[in-house]
Amino acid sequence: MDQSFLLMLSNLLHLHNHLDPTTSLLSDTSSTAATTTSATSPTSLLSSSSAAPLLFFTIASVLSYVASSSSRSSSSTTTTTTTTTTTNNNNNPSTTTPSPSSYSVSAFRALSTEHIWHMDAPLRDAQWRSLYGLSYPVFTTVVDKLKPHIALSNLSLPSDYAVAMVLSRLAHGFSAATLASRYSLEPYLISKITNMVTRLLATKLYPEFIKIPVSRRRLHETTQAFEELTSLPNMCGAIDGSPIKLRRLPNDPNSANSYRCRYGFPSVLLQVVADHKKIFWDVCVKAPGGTDDATHLRDSLLYNRLTSGDIVWDKVINVRGHHIRPYIVGDWCYPLLSFLLTPFSLHGNGTAAENLFDGALMKGRSVVVEAIGLLKGRWKILQDLNVGLNHAPQTIVACCVLHNLCQIAREPEPELWKEPEESGSPPRLLENEKYYYFGESIRQAMADDFHARLSSR
Incomplete structure (x- = not known):
């Protein structure tokens, strides 16, 4: 039996007892055990001979039907919308606008820790270059070298996520406002993270990777x-x-x-x-x-x-x-x-x-x-x-x-x-x-x- 129907019927029972506690909805009023059992089991209404249970049962049935119909309609609409959106996005990739969830920490973590190991290296690196301007091995090198310095800043975001965010800005020329809408962050925070990562690259990594040939x-x-x-x-x-x-x-x-x-x-x-x-x-x-x-x-x-x-x-x-x-x-x-x-x-x-x-x-x-x-x-x-x-x-x-x-x-x-x-x-x-x-x-x-x-x- 539908759980929503059972829950609604239970609520009606409590409502009835609250309105008229002296009138039992149960056919057997002489048994305390039966009363207790019936109070906790809405299906016992079906065996009642009183008119009140029939009224409440009718109301509950109508409400349950309306609720379940609305739920199915909403689910169908959502599925249809999702399918239509996916189809449209596949047919028109140039007009696809990824949702903020596509750039969330969880989405990045899934890409960097799960999906990446199931991809061939050339395909993996091509994807990372398109996103961050460099291949996955070079990306991990940058993260590993910056992580100790980023950790000292008490940044609330993971180090690799912050570096990826900044690299995507440098590689594609995004503004702070554009990244803010994508990552669901404030523009000032995007600017702060960009300034921190670029400063570390320009100071901590400069002596290691830019050297006069002496x-x-x-x-x-x-x-x-x-x-x-x-x-x-x-x-x-x-x-x-x-x-x-x-x-x-x-x-x-x-x-x-x-x-x-x-x-x-x-x-x-x-x-x-x-x-x-x-x-x-x-x-x-x-x-x-x-x-x-x-x-x-x-x-x-x-x-x-x-x-x-x-x-x-x-x-x-x-x-x-x-x-x-x-x-x-x-x-x-x-x-x-x-x-x-x-x-x-x-x-x-x-x-x-x-x-x-x-x-x-x-x-x-x-x-x-x-x-x-x-x-x-x-x-x-x-x-x-x-x-x-x-x-x-x-x-x-x-x-x-x-x-x-x-x-x-x-x-x-x-x-x-x-x-x-x-x-x-x-x-x-x-x-x-x-x-x-x-x-x-x-x-x-x-x-x-x-x-x-x-x-x-």
Whole structure:
């Protein structure tokens, strides 16, 4: 018998006894045991000869029928709605809007601890890249390295869940408001978690994954790889700058114009040096977008370390009487220094030896252009940065750390983000740079030697 019917009938019994306790609904009023049993068993009403039980039984039957009909109707409607929604979502994946429960802690835990072990590794990693920008093994590496630091923050969310949330924002460029609606959290909490995770990436993981190649083994490997690429000896990196677009200008009108880059949009300037594997070994973000590359370089820690002799590269070669230490290459926007070589001519107007040298030099520089393209293609938040200006540098550096992790793990490379072509006149050397660094004589010696070697083949 329907449980809802029994419950309703029991309630009617109690109601009747409350209204008229002297009148028994039972046929046998002389037996206390029978009375007790009947009071607890609504089905005994069926054997009663009184009119009252019949009335209550009729009322109960009608109410039970109405209740059960409504329940079946509601269940049917829910099932139909769910089926229709599922069908529509399957037919129109582009219009699917996942419910907040799809991004809950329980849903993430089911994905990361249960479903993942039943999936083939390629399928699993493809799914994680689509969600978080990197494969599952690289994701677990990031979580394991950040977990001890996140634990100190007393965050109420699991560490891996918080990291996944931030990675999804960096990989897809979501705003805090968008993630807040997905994860059923307040936007300020999303911003707080983003700031915490990016700060940890930019500080705790930076020294481990962004390193200047000073060890003998790594320096030899890097210079050898660049020589195979360009035929130029002792090259150890390529430098370039890239404006990172800001969604909005700073509130201070006096400084707002300094953030407009040469392409017209508000930005901060990123400076990176990459090796032959398109791995960054130096990152600097400390200038508004309107700053030129040469000024940004001179304000960087890398420049100070190179000019002060703090960085010692002991791999020295002799080219036509010139002692040449490892050097980096850049375009004409950078000053020509002994540790930074730039092209002779912007438009190929030099001599045969100079043009030949410029072509090889720019081939070496191409690795940093591709590295920046990969960076912005993989972490789309850098295409339109939607964090506060105070947190912009750490967010950019955090993406550079993640980029290196992906390159070291040999993650599939996404489609390159295309930077606009640069233009402008070469910067003028400072007086102290002219006195200490003989970039022109070094560049000329290398160009002549390079031309002679190729001509003799």
